[in-house]
Amino acid sequence: MNETSQGASRPNVVVVMTDDQGWWSMPNRMPELHMPHLEELMADGLELTRFYCASPVCSPARASMLTGRVPSAHGVHDWIVGDRDPQSWPDDYLAGQPSTPEILSRAGYQCWMSGKWHLGDASRPAPGFTRWYSHRYGGGPYVNAPVWRDGVPVDEPRYITHAITEEALGFLRDRDPNAPFYLQVNYTAPHDPWLEGHPDEYTSLYRESSFPSVPREPRHEWTHGSSSFDGAYDDPHPHLVGYCAALTAVDRGLGQILNLLEDEGIRDDTVVLFLSDNGFSCGHHGLWGKGNGTWPLNFWDSSVRVPMVASVPGGARGTSDALVSATALHSTVCELAGVEIPADQWRASESIAPLLRGESTQGADVVVIAAEYGMGRMITDGRWVYVHRRQGPDELYDRESDPGEQHNLIDDPSRAGLRDELHQHLTDWYGVRAREGMEGWNHDVRGFGQVHPVSRGLPDTLTYAVTPAPDGNSETD
Secondary structure, eight states: OOTTOOOOOEEEEEEESSOOOOOSTTTTTTTTTOOHHHHHHHTTEEEEEEEEEEESHHHHHHHHHSOOOHHHHHOSSSSSGGGTTTTTOBBBBTTTTTOHHHHHHHHOOOEEEEEEOOOOOOOOOTTTTTEEEESSSOOOSSOOOEEEEEEEEEEEEEHHHHHHHHHHOOOOOOHHHHEEEEEEEOOOOOSSOOOOOOOHHHTTTTOOOOOSSSSSOOTTBBBBOOOOTTHHHHHHHHHHHHHHHHHHHHHHHHHHHHHHHTTTOOGGGGGEEEEEOOOEESSSOOOEESGGSSSSOOOOHHHHBBEEEOOOOOOOOEEEEOOEGGHHHHHHHHTTTTTTOOOOOOOOOOOOOHHTTOOOSSSSOOOOOEEEEEEEEEEESSSEEEESSSSSEEEEEEEOOOTTTOOOOOGGGGGHHHHHHHOOOOOHHHHOOOOOOTTTSSOOOOOSSSOOOOGGGGOOHHBBOOOOTTTTTOOOO
16 A cells, blocks of 8 residues: 555545436446446445435535535535626635545645536635646536636537546556545536537447436426426437436546556555435436426435445445435545544534445434535435425425325324424534534525625625526526
8 A cells, every 4th residue: 555654554545426417327226327337346345325415516515525514514505606707706615624635635645636626716726636637617518628727728629528537547647656645536427418529439329228217207397497408308318318428438437547546556555436416317306407407496315315336445345225424525535544634513424434444334424314505404314304495395205105205295294293303303403513604594595506605795696696697507517
């Protein structure tokens, strides 16, 4: 294994993150999906089948993974619009909040990032990183994608998924072999657009597929009247072809990274984590989109439950149904790296390193999993799901008898006691994890994007976009 400057043996860490990959879009649950390298990783590691993001949209979910805090503690409450809005500044949304790369870099780790940052100014490396290849925004075309190259905005001529992989491989080849490394590979795939830009080697795999694992449900009444996904509701097939093609391209990149680790003789010294930032529905629950694909913003299982596979040297294999929050990722990566993290009163979850190493069968949080998006919050114990909103209806589902969350039991008098118990639990949970001045509960978050950090103290008309983004897409990130 690599040696740190202190002489302690510590593993390398590679985090491969997709964008908008639903929990259902894994090869063991979607047989028509071609991801052979992910299947190999799953055979060599542990799949967490009940892994939940902290918010069903990109930027707040990613901020929670990197800080261990919920959105109401780190202050990122919607996808970040960036310089597409003329009122924006090149802000660092996590300024002053210790993140995983900052902590690891101080412990002697080489920290690199290739792909989607989407947590503020991406023109230069975020704190802790020394190597950096970044998308300018959070989504966009797969060819001629907007990226930063040495602080200069340029269009990437390569297929963006291939480019992200190639840059990550370059970081690995140039590493200092005498120090451990932490590498984030943040793909924009399978985020839309799906109908153009994907190489034929990927799309040809799916043109004749009928996608039997994907439901065809009636459009939910909460979906936006005008949506960039209207075509997908009308004819899902070409959109599913693009969605799956984008994931197969990610799988190729995963395979190349794993092969290089093998060729360099460091695979057995490297923790590899594969996960998505938030969930996504491709017709599931009558929705094409994620948390901001509806009004009110939704917390359905397809939006908040995400893939997670962990391959830890000498660690657990198989599957685990432990309830785990993605807020545990920060402390988990640090513990696996043998690095102590500072005390943090707003940390939402403890490390699940013992679970990944095969030393425990439980997750970090065995009582409750919570997610939030602006004026709405969700809590679940694995069976019961309770959603509470400042504006809009509350929801209560029994996922044991109603896994599709089709029957809202919130007004069922026989469930009044359970509802009140879950409401109190949710109130108490956020009561000790929300930071004054950072809460999302009182902000008018509608899924159209965040323009400024809440720390600037600006009114909502400036802090949050209250109309669709400049491209007219209320579901972009």
